Amino acid sequence: MTTFERRARRAQSRLDTVGADCLVLSPGRDCYYLTGVDAEQSDRLQLCFLPVDGDPTFVVPRLEAESIRAATWVDDVRTWDDDTGPDPVLDPLLDDLSPSRILLADRMWTEFALALQRRLPDASVGLASEVLGPLRRRKDDRELDALRAAADAADATMNEVRALEADAVGMTEAELAAFIEDRLAAHGGDGVAFETIVASGSNGADPHHASGEREIRAGDPVVLDFGTRVEGYVSDQTRTIVFDGEPSEEFERVHDVVREAQSAGVAAVEPGVTTGAVDRAVREIIEDAGYGDRFVHRTGHGVGLDVHEAPNVAADGETELEPGMVFSVEPGVYLPDRFGVRVEDLVVVTGDGAERLNHTDRRWRC
CATH class of the missing domain: 3.40.350.10 (Creatinase/prolidase N-terminal domain)
Known part of the structure; x- marks a missing residue:
């Protein structure tokens, strides 16, 4: 069979x-x-x-x-x-x-x-x-192997993007998106899982910004959200980095808050915990830092054959986590006309916690 x-x-x-x-x-x-x-x-x-x-x-x-x-x-x-x-x-x-x-x-x-x-x-x-x-919702071993392979392709690509460092300054968002898509394919990916997001400077305040002709500048925070497919299964990773120069102190502060919130969300994952509890673990840190009204989306979404599938990780989530579930943990803070910050990994619910599928550096500095 x-x-x-x-x-x-x-x-x-x-x-x-x-x-x-x-x-x-x-x-x-x-x-x-x-x-x-x-x-x-x-x-x-x-x-x-x-x-x-x-x-x-x-x-x-x-x-x-x-x-x-x-x-x-x-x-x-x-x-x-x-x-x-x-x-x-x-x-x-x-x-x-x-x-x-x-x-x-x-x-x-x-x-x-x-x-x-x-x-x-x-x-x-x-x-x-x-x-x-x-x-x-619960992935079998074949599905998990494909998801890990897709995540590995995204990780390898992210490492190459970071390695651009100052060479990325002057590239347009669209040019960097094309570079990302080329490297995803080079690392075994089959196309893109969704439209690649490269959102530099103030464009990062739009969570679903379409990569355009704005040139990346020194000191710009750049939100990078991308993924690929392996055997039909997707990856989805977000990092917010600065390729060269120094960002504002506020950006550094917000980035620290988002990273802390993302870590808290992953730490909250274990069998029996509800998706709403994971969302609360993330949201409370951002609210305590004074940015609650700028976290404008759910904490995460299920991932598999579809980029967005069950379970939703949202404030009203009542789904109890079970081993084999795979979803994103992706808090974000978006400040209009200034910048945005999002950090995202995919996680698998295990027998006693969570396995991260993404392992690249989550800090902002290249």
Whole structure:
């Protein structure tokens, strides 16, 4: 039994537990998680049906069938042609399944979700995350190995970025972002996990700044947030550094506060602790330093096949941590028209605490 099939069988057990008859997945991360098929949604209907009992079935355009069969353990791949459309294949399958409750991929295109609802007017509809969320939150050994490899690629890249030192002065944010992306690939990464953020000077006060044409100057704090993929799994690391010159005393003070808060958050991680408690451990330090209103986002987010997935590490978080969960701890302070500071590592919940996946220097000086 492959890793993907084992996951599918666990999902079937959970389908029974939640009282659902069938999981219906469109191309995306959930489908890859259970089947090994890595594809994107298109205007041609492609669905995978996982019933509570028995084997799954793919319904796919004929022109995609060969690549799907090669990628998956699923034997039942039914095809449709452009001249007939999917109805001659889809309708008999739905008649056989006759589900009373189906769970649809959370990110399925609306046109396909509505088409299924029209065909199954008596069936109630829920979200696939009801079943897959608890499974995907806890990573298996294969997933953890991929996440560690992606984090290693980010670490190696960060070390090369630091080594630029004064040579980075005069580069534009976009030029440094391109350098980062080149080095991620050189260290075994597959593209970028998200748009690389290089935010220099006052641009650092925007947590999701798009790298632009501003030139990096001596004394500039520069927020660097980037990651890559290995076997589909992502890395996500942030450091705030100064390549040359001396920043303001306020920046040094804020950076110390953020580093202390980040360390406190990681130290709070252990099985049984809630995500809200981790957020509080971070937030209290920043609030005590007088910057609480400038910490404008959650402390962290789950990471795996998606850059943002469960669990959320936020003030109202009630999820109890379990071994194998992976998420970011990334406090930040953002002072408009001046600078921003964020320090981020990914952590794995272990049997008695946390394993950091990122190990590069967290100080601001190169």
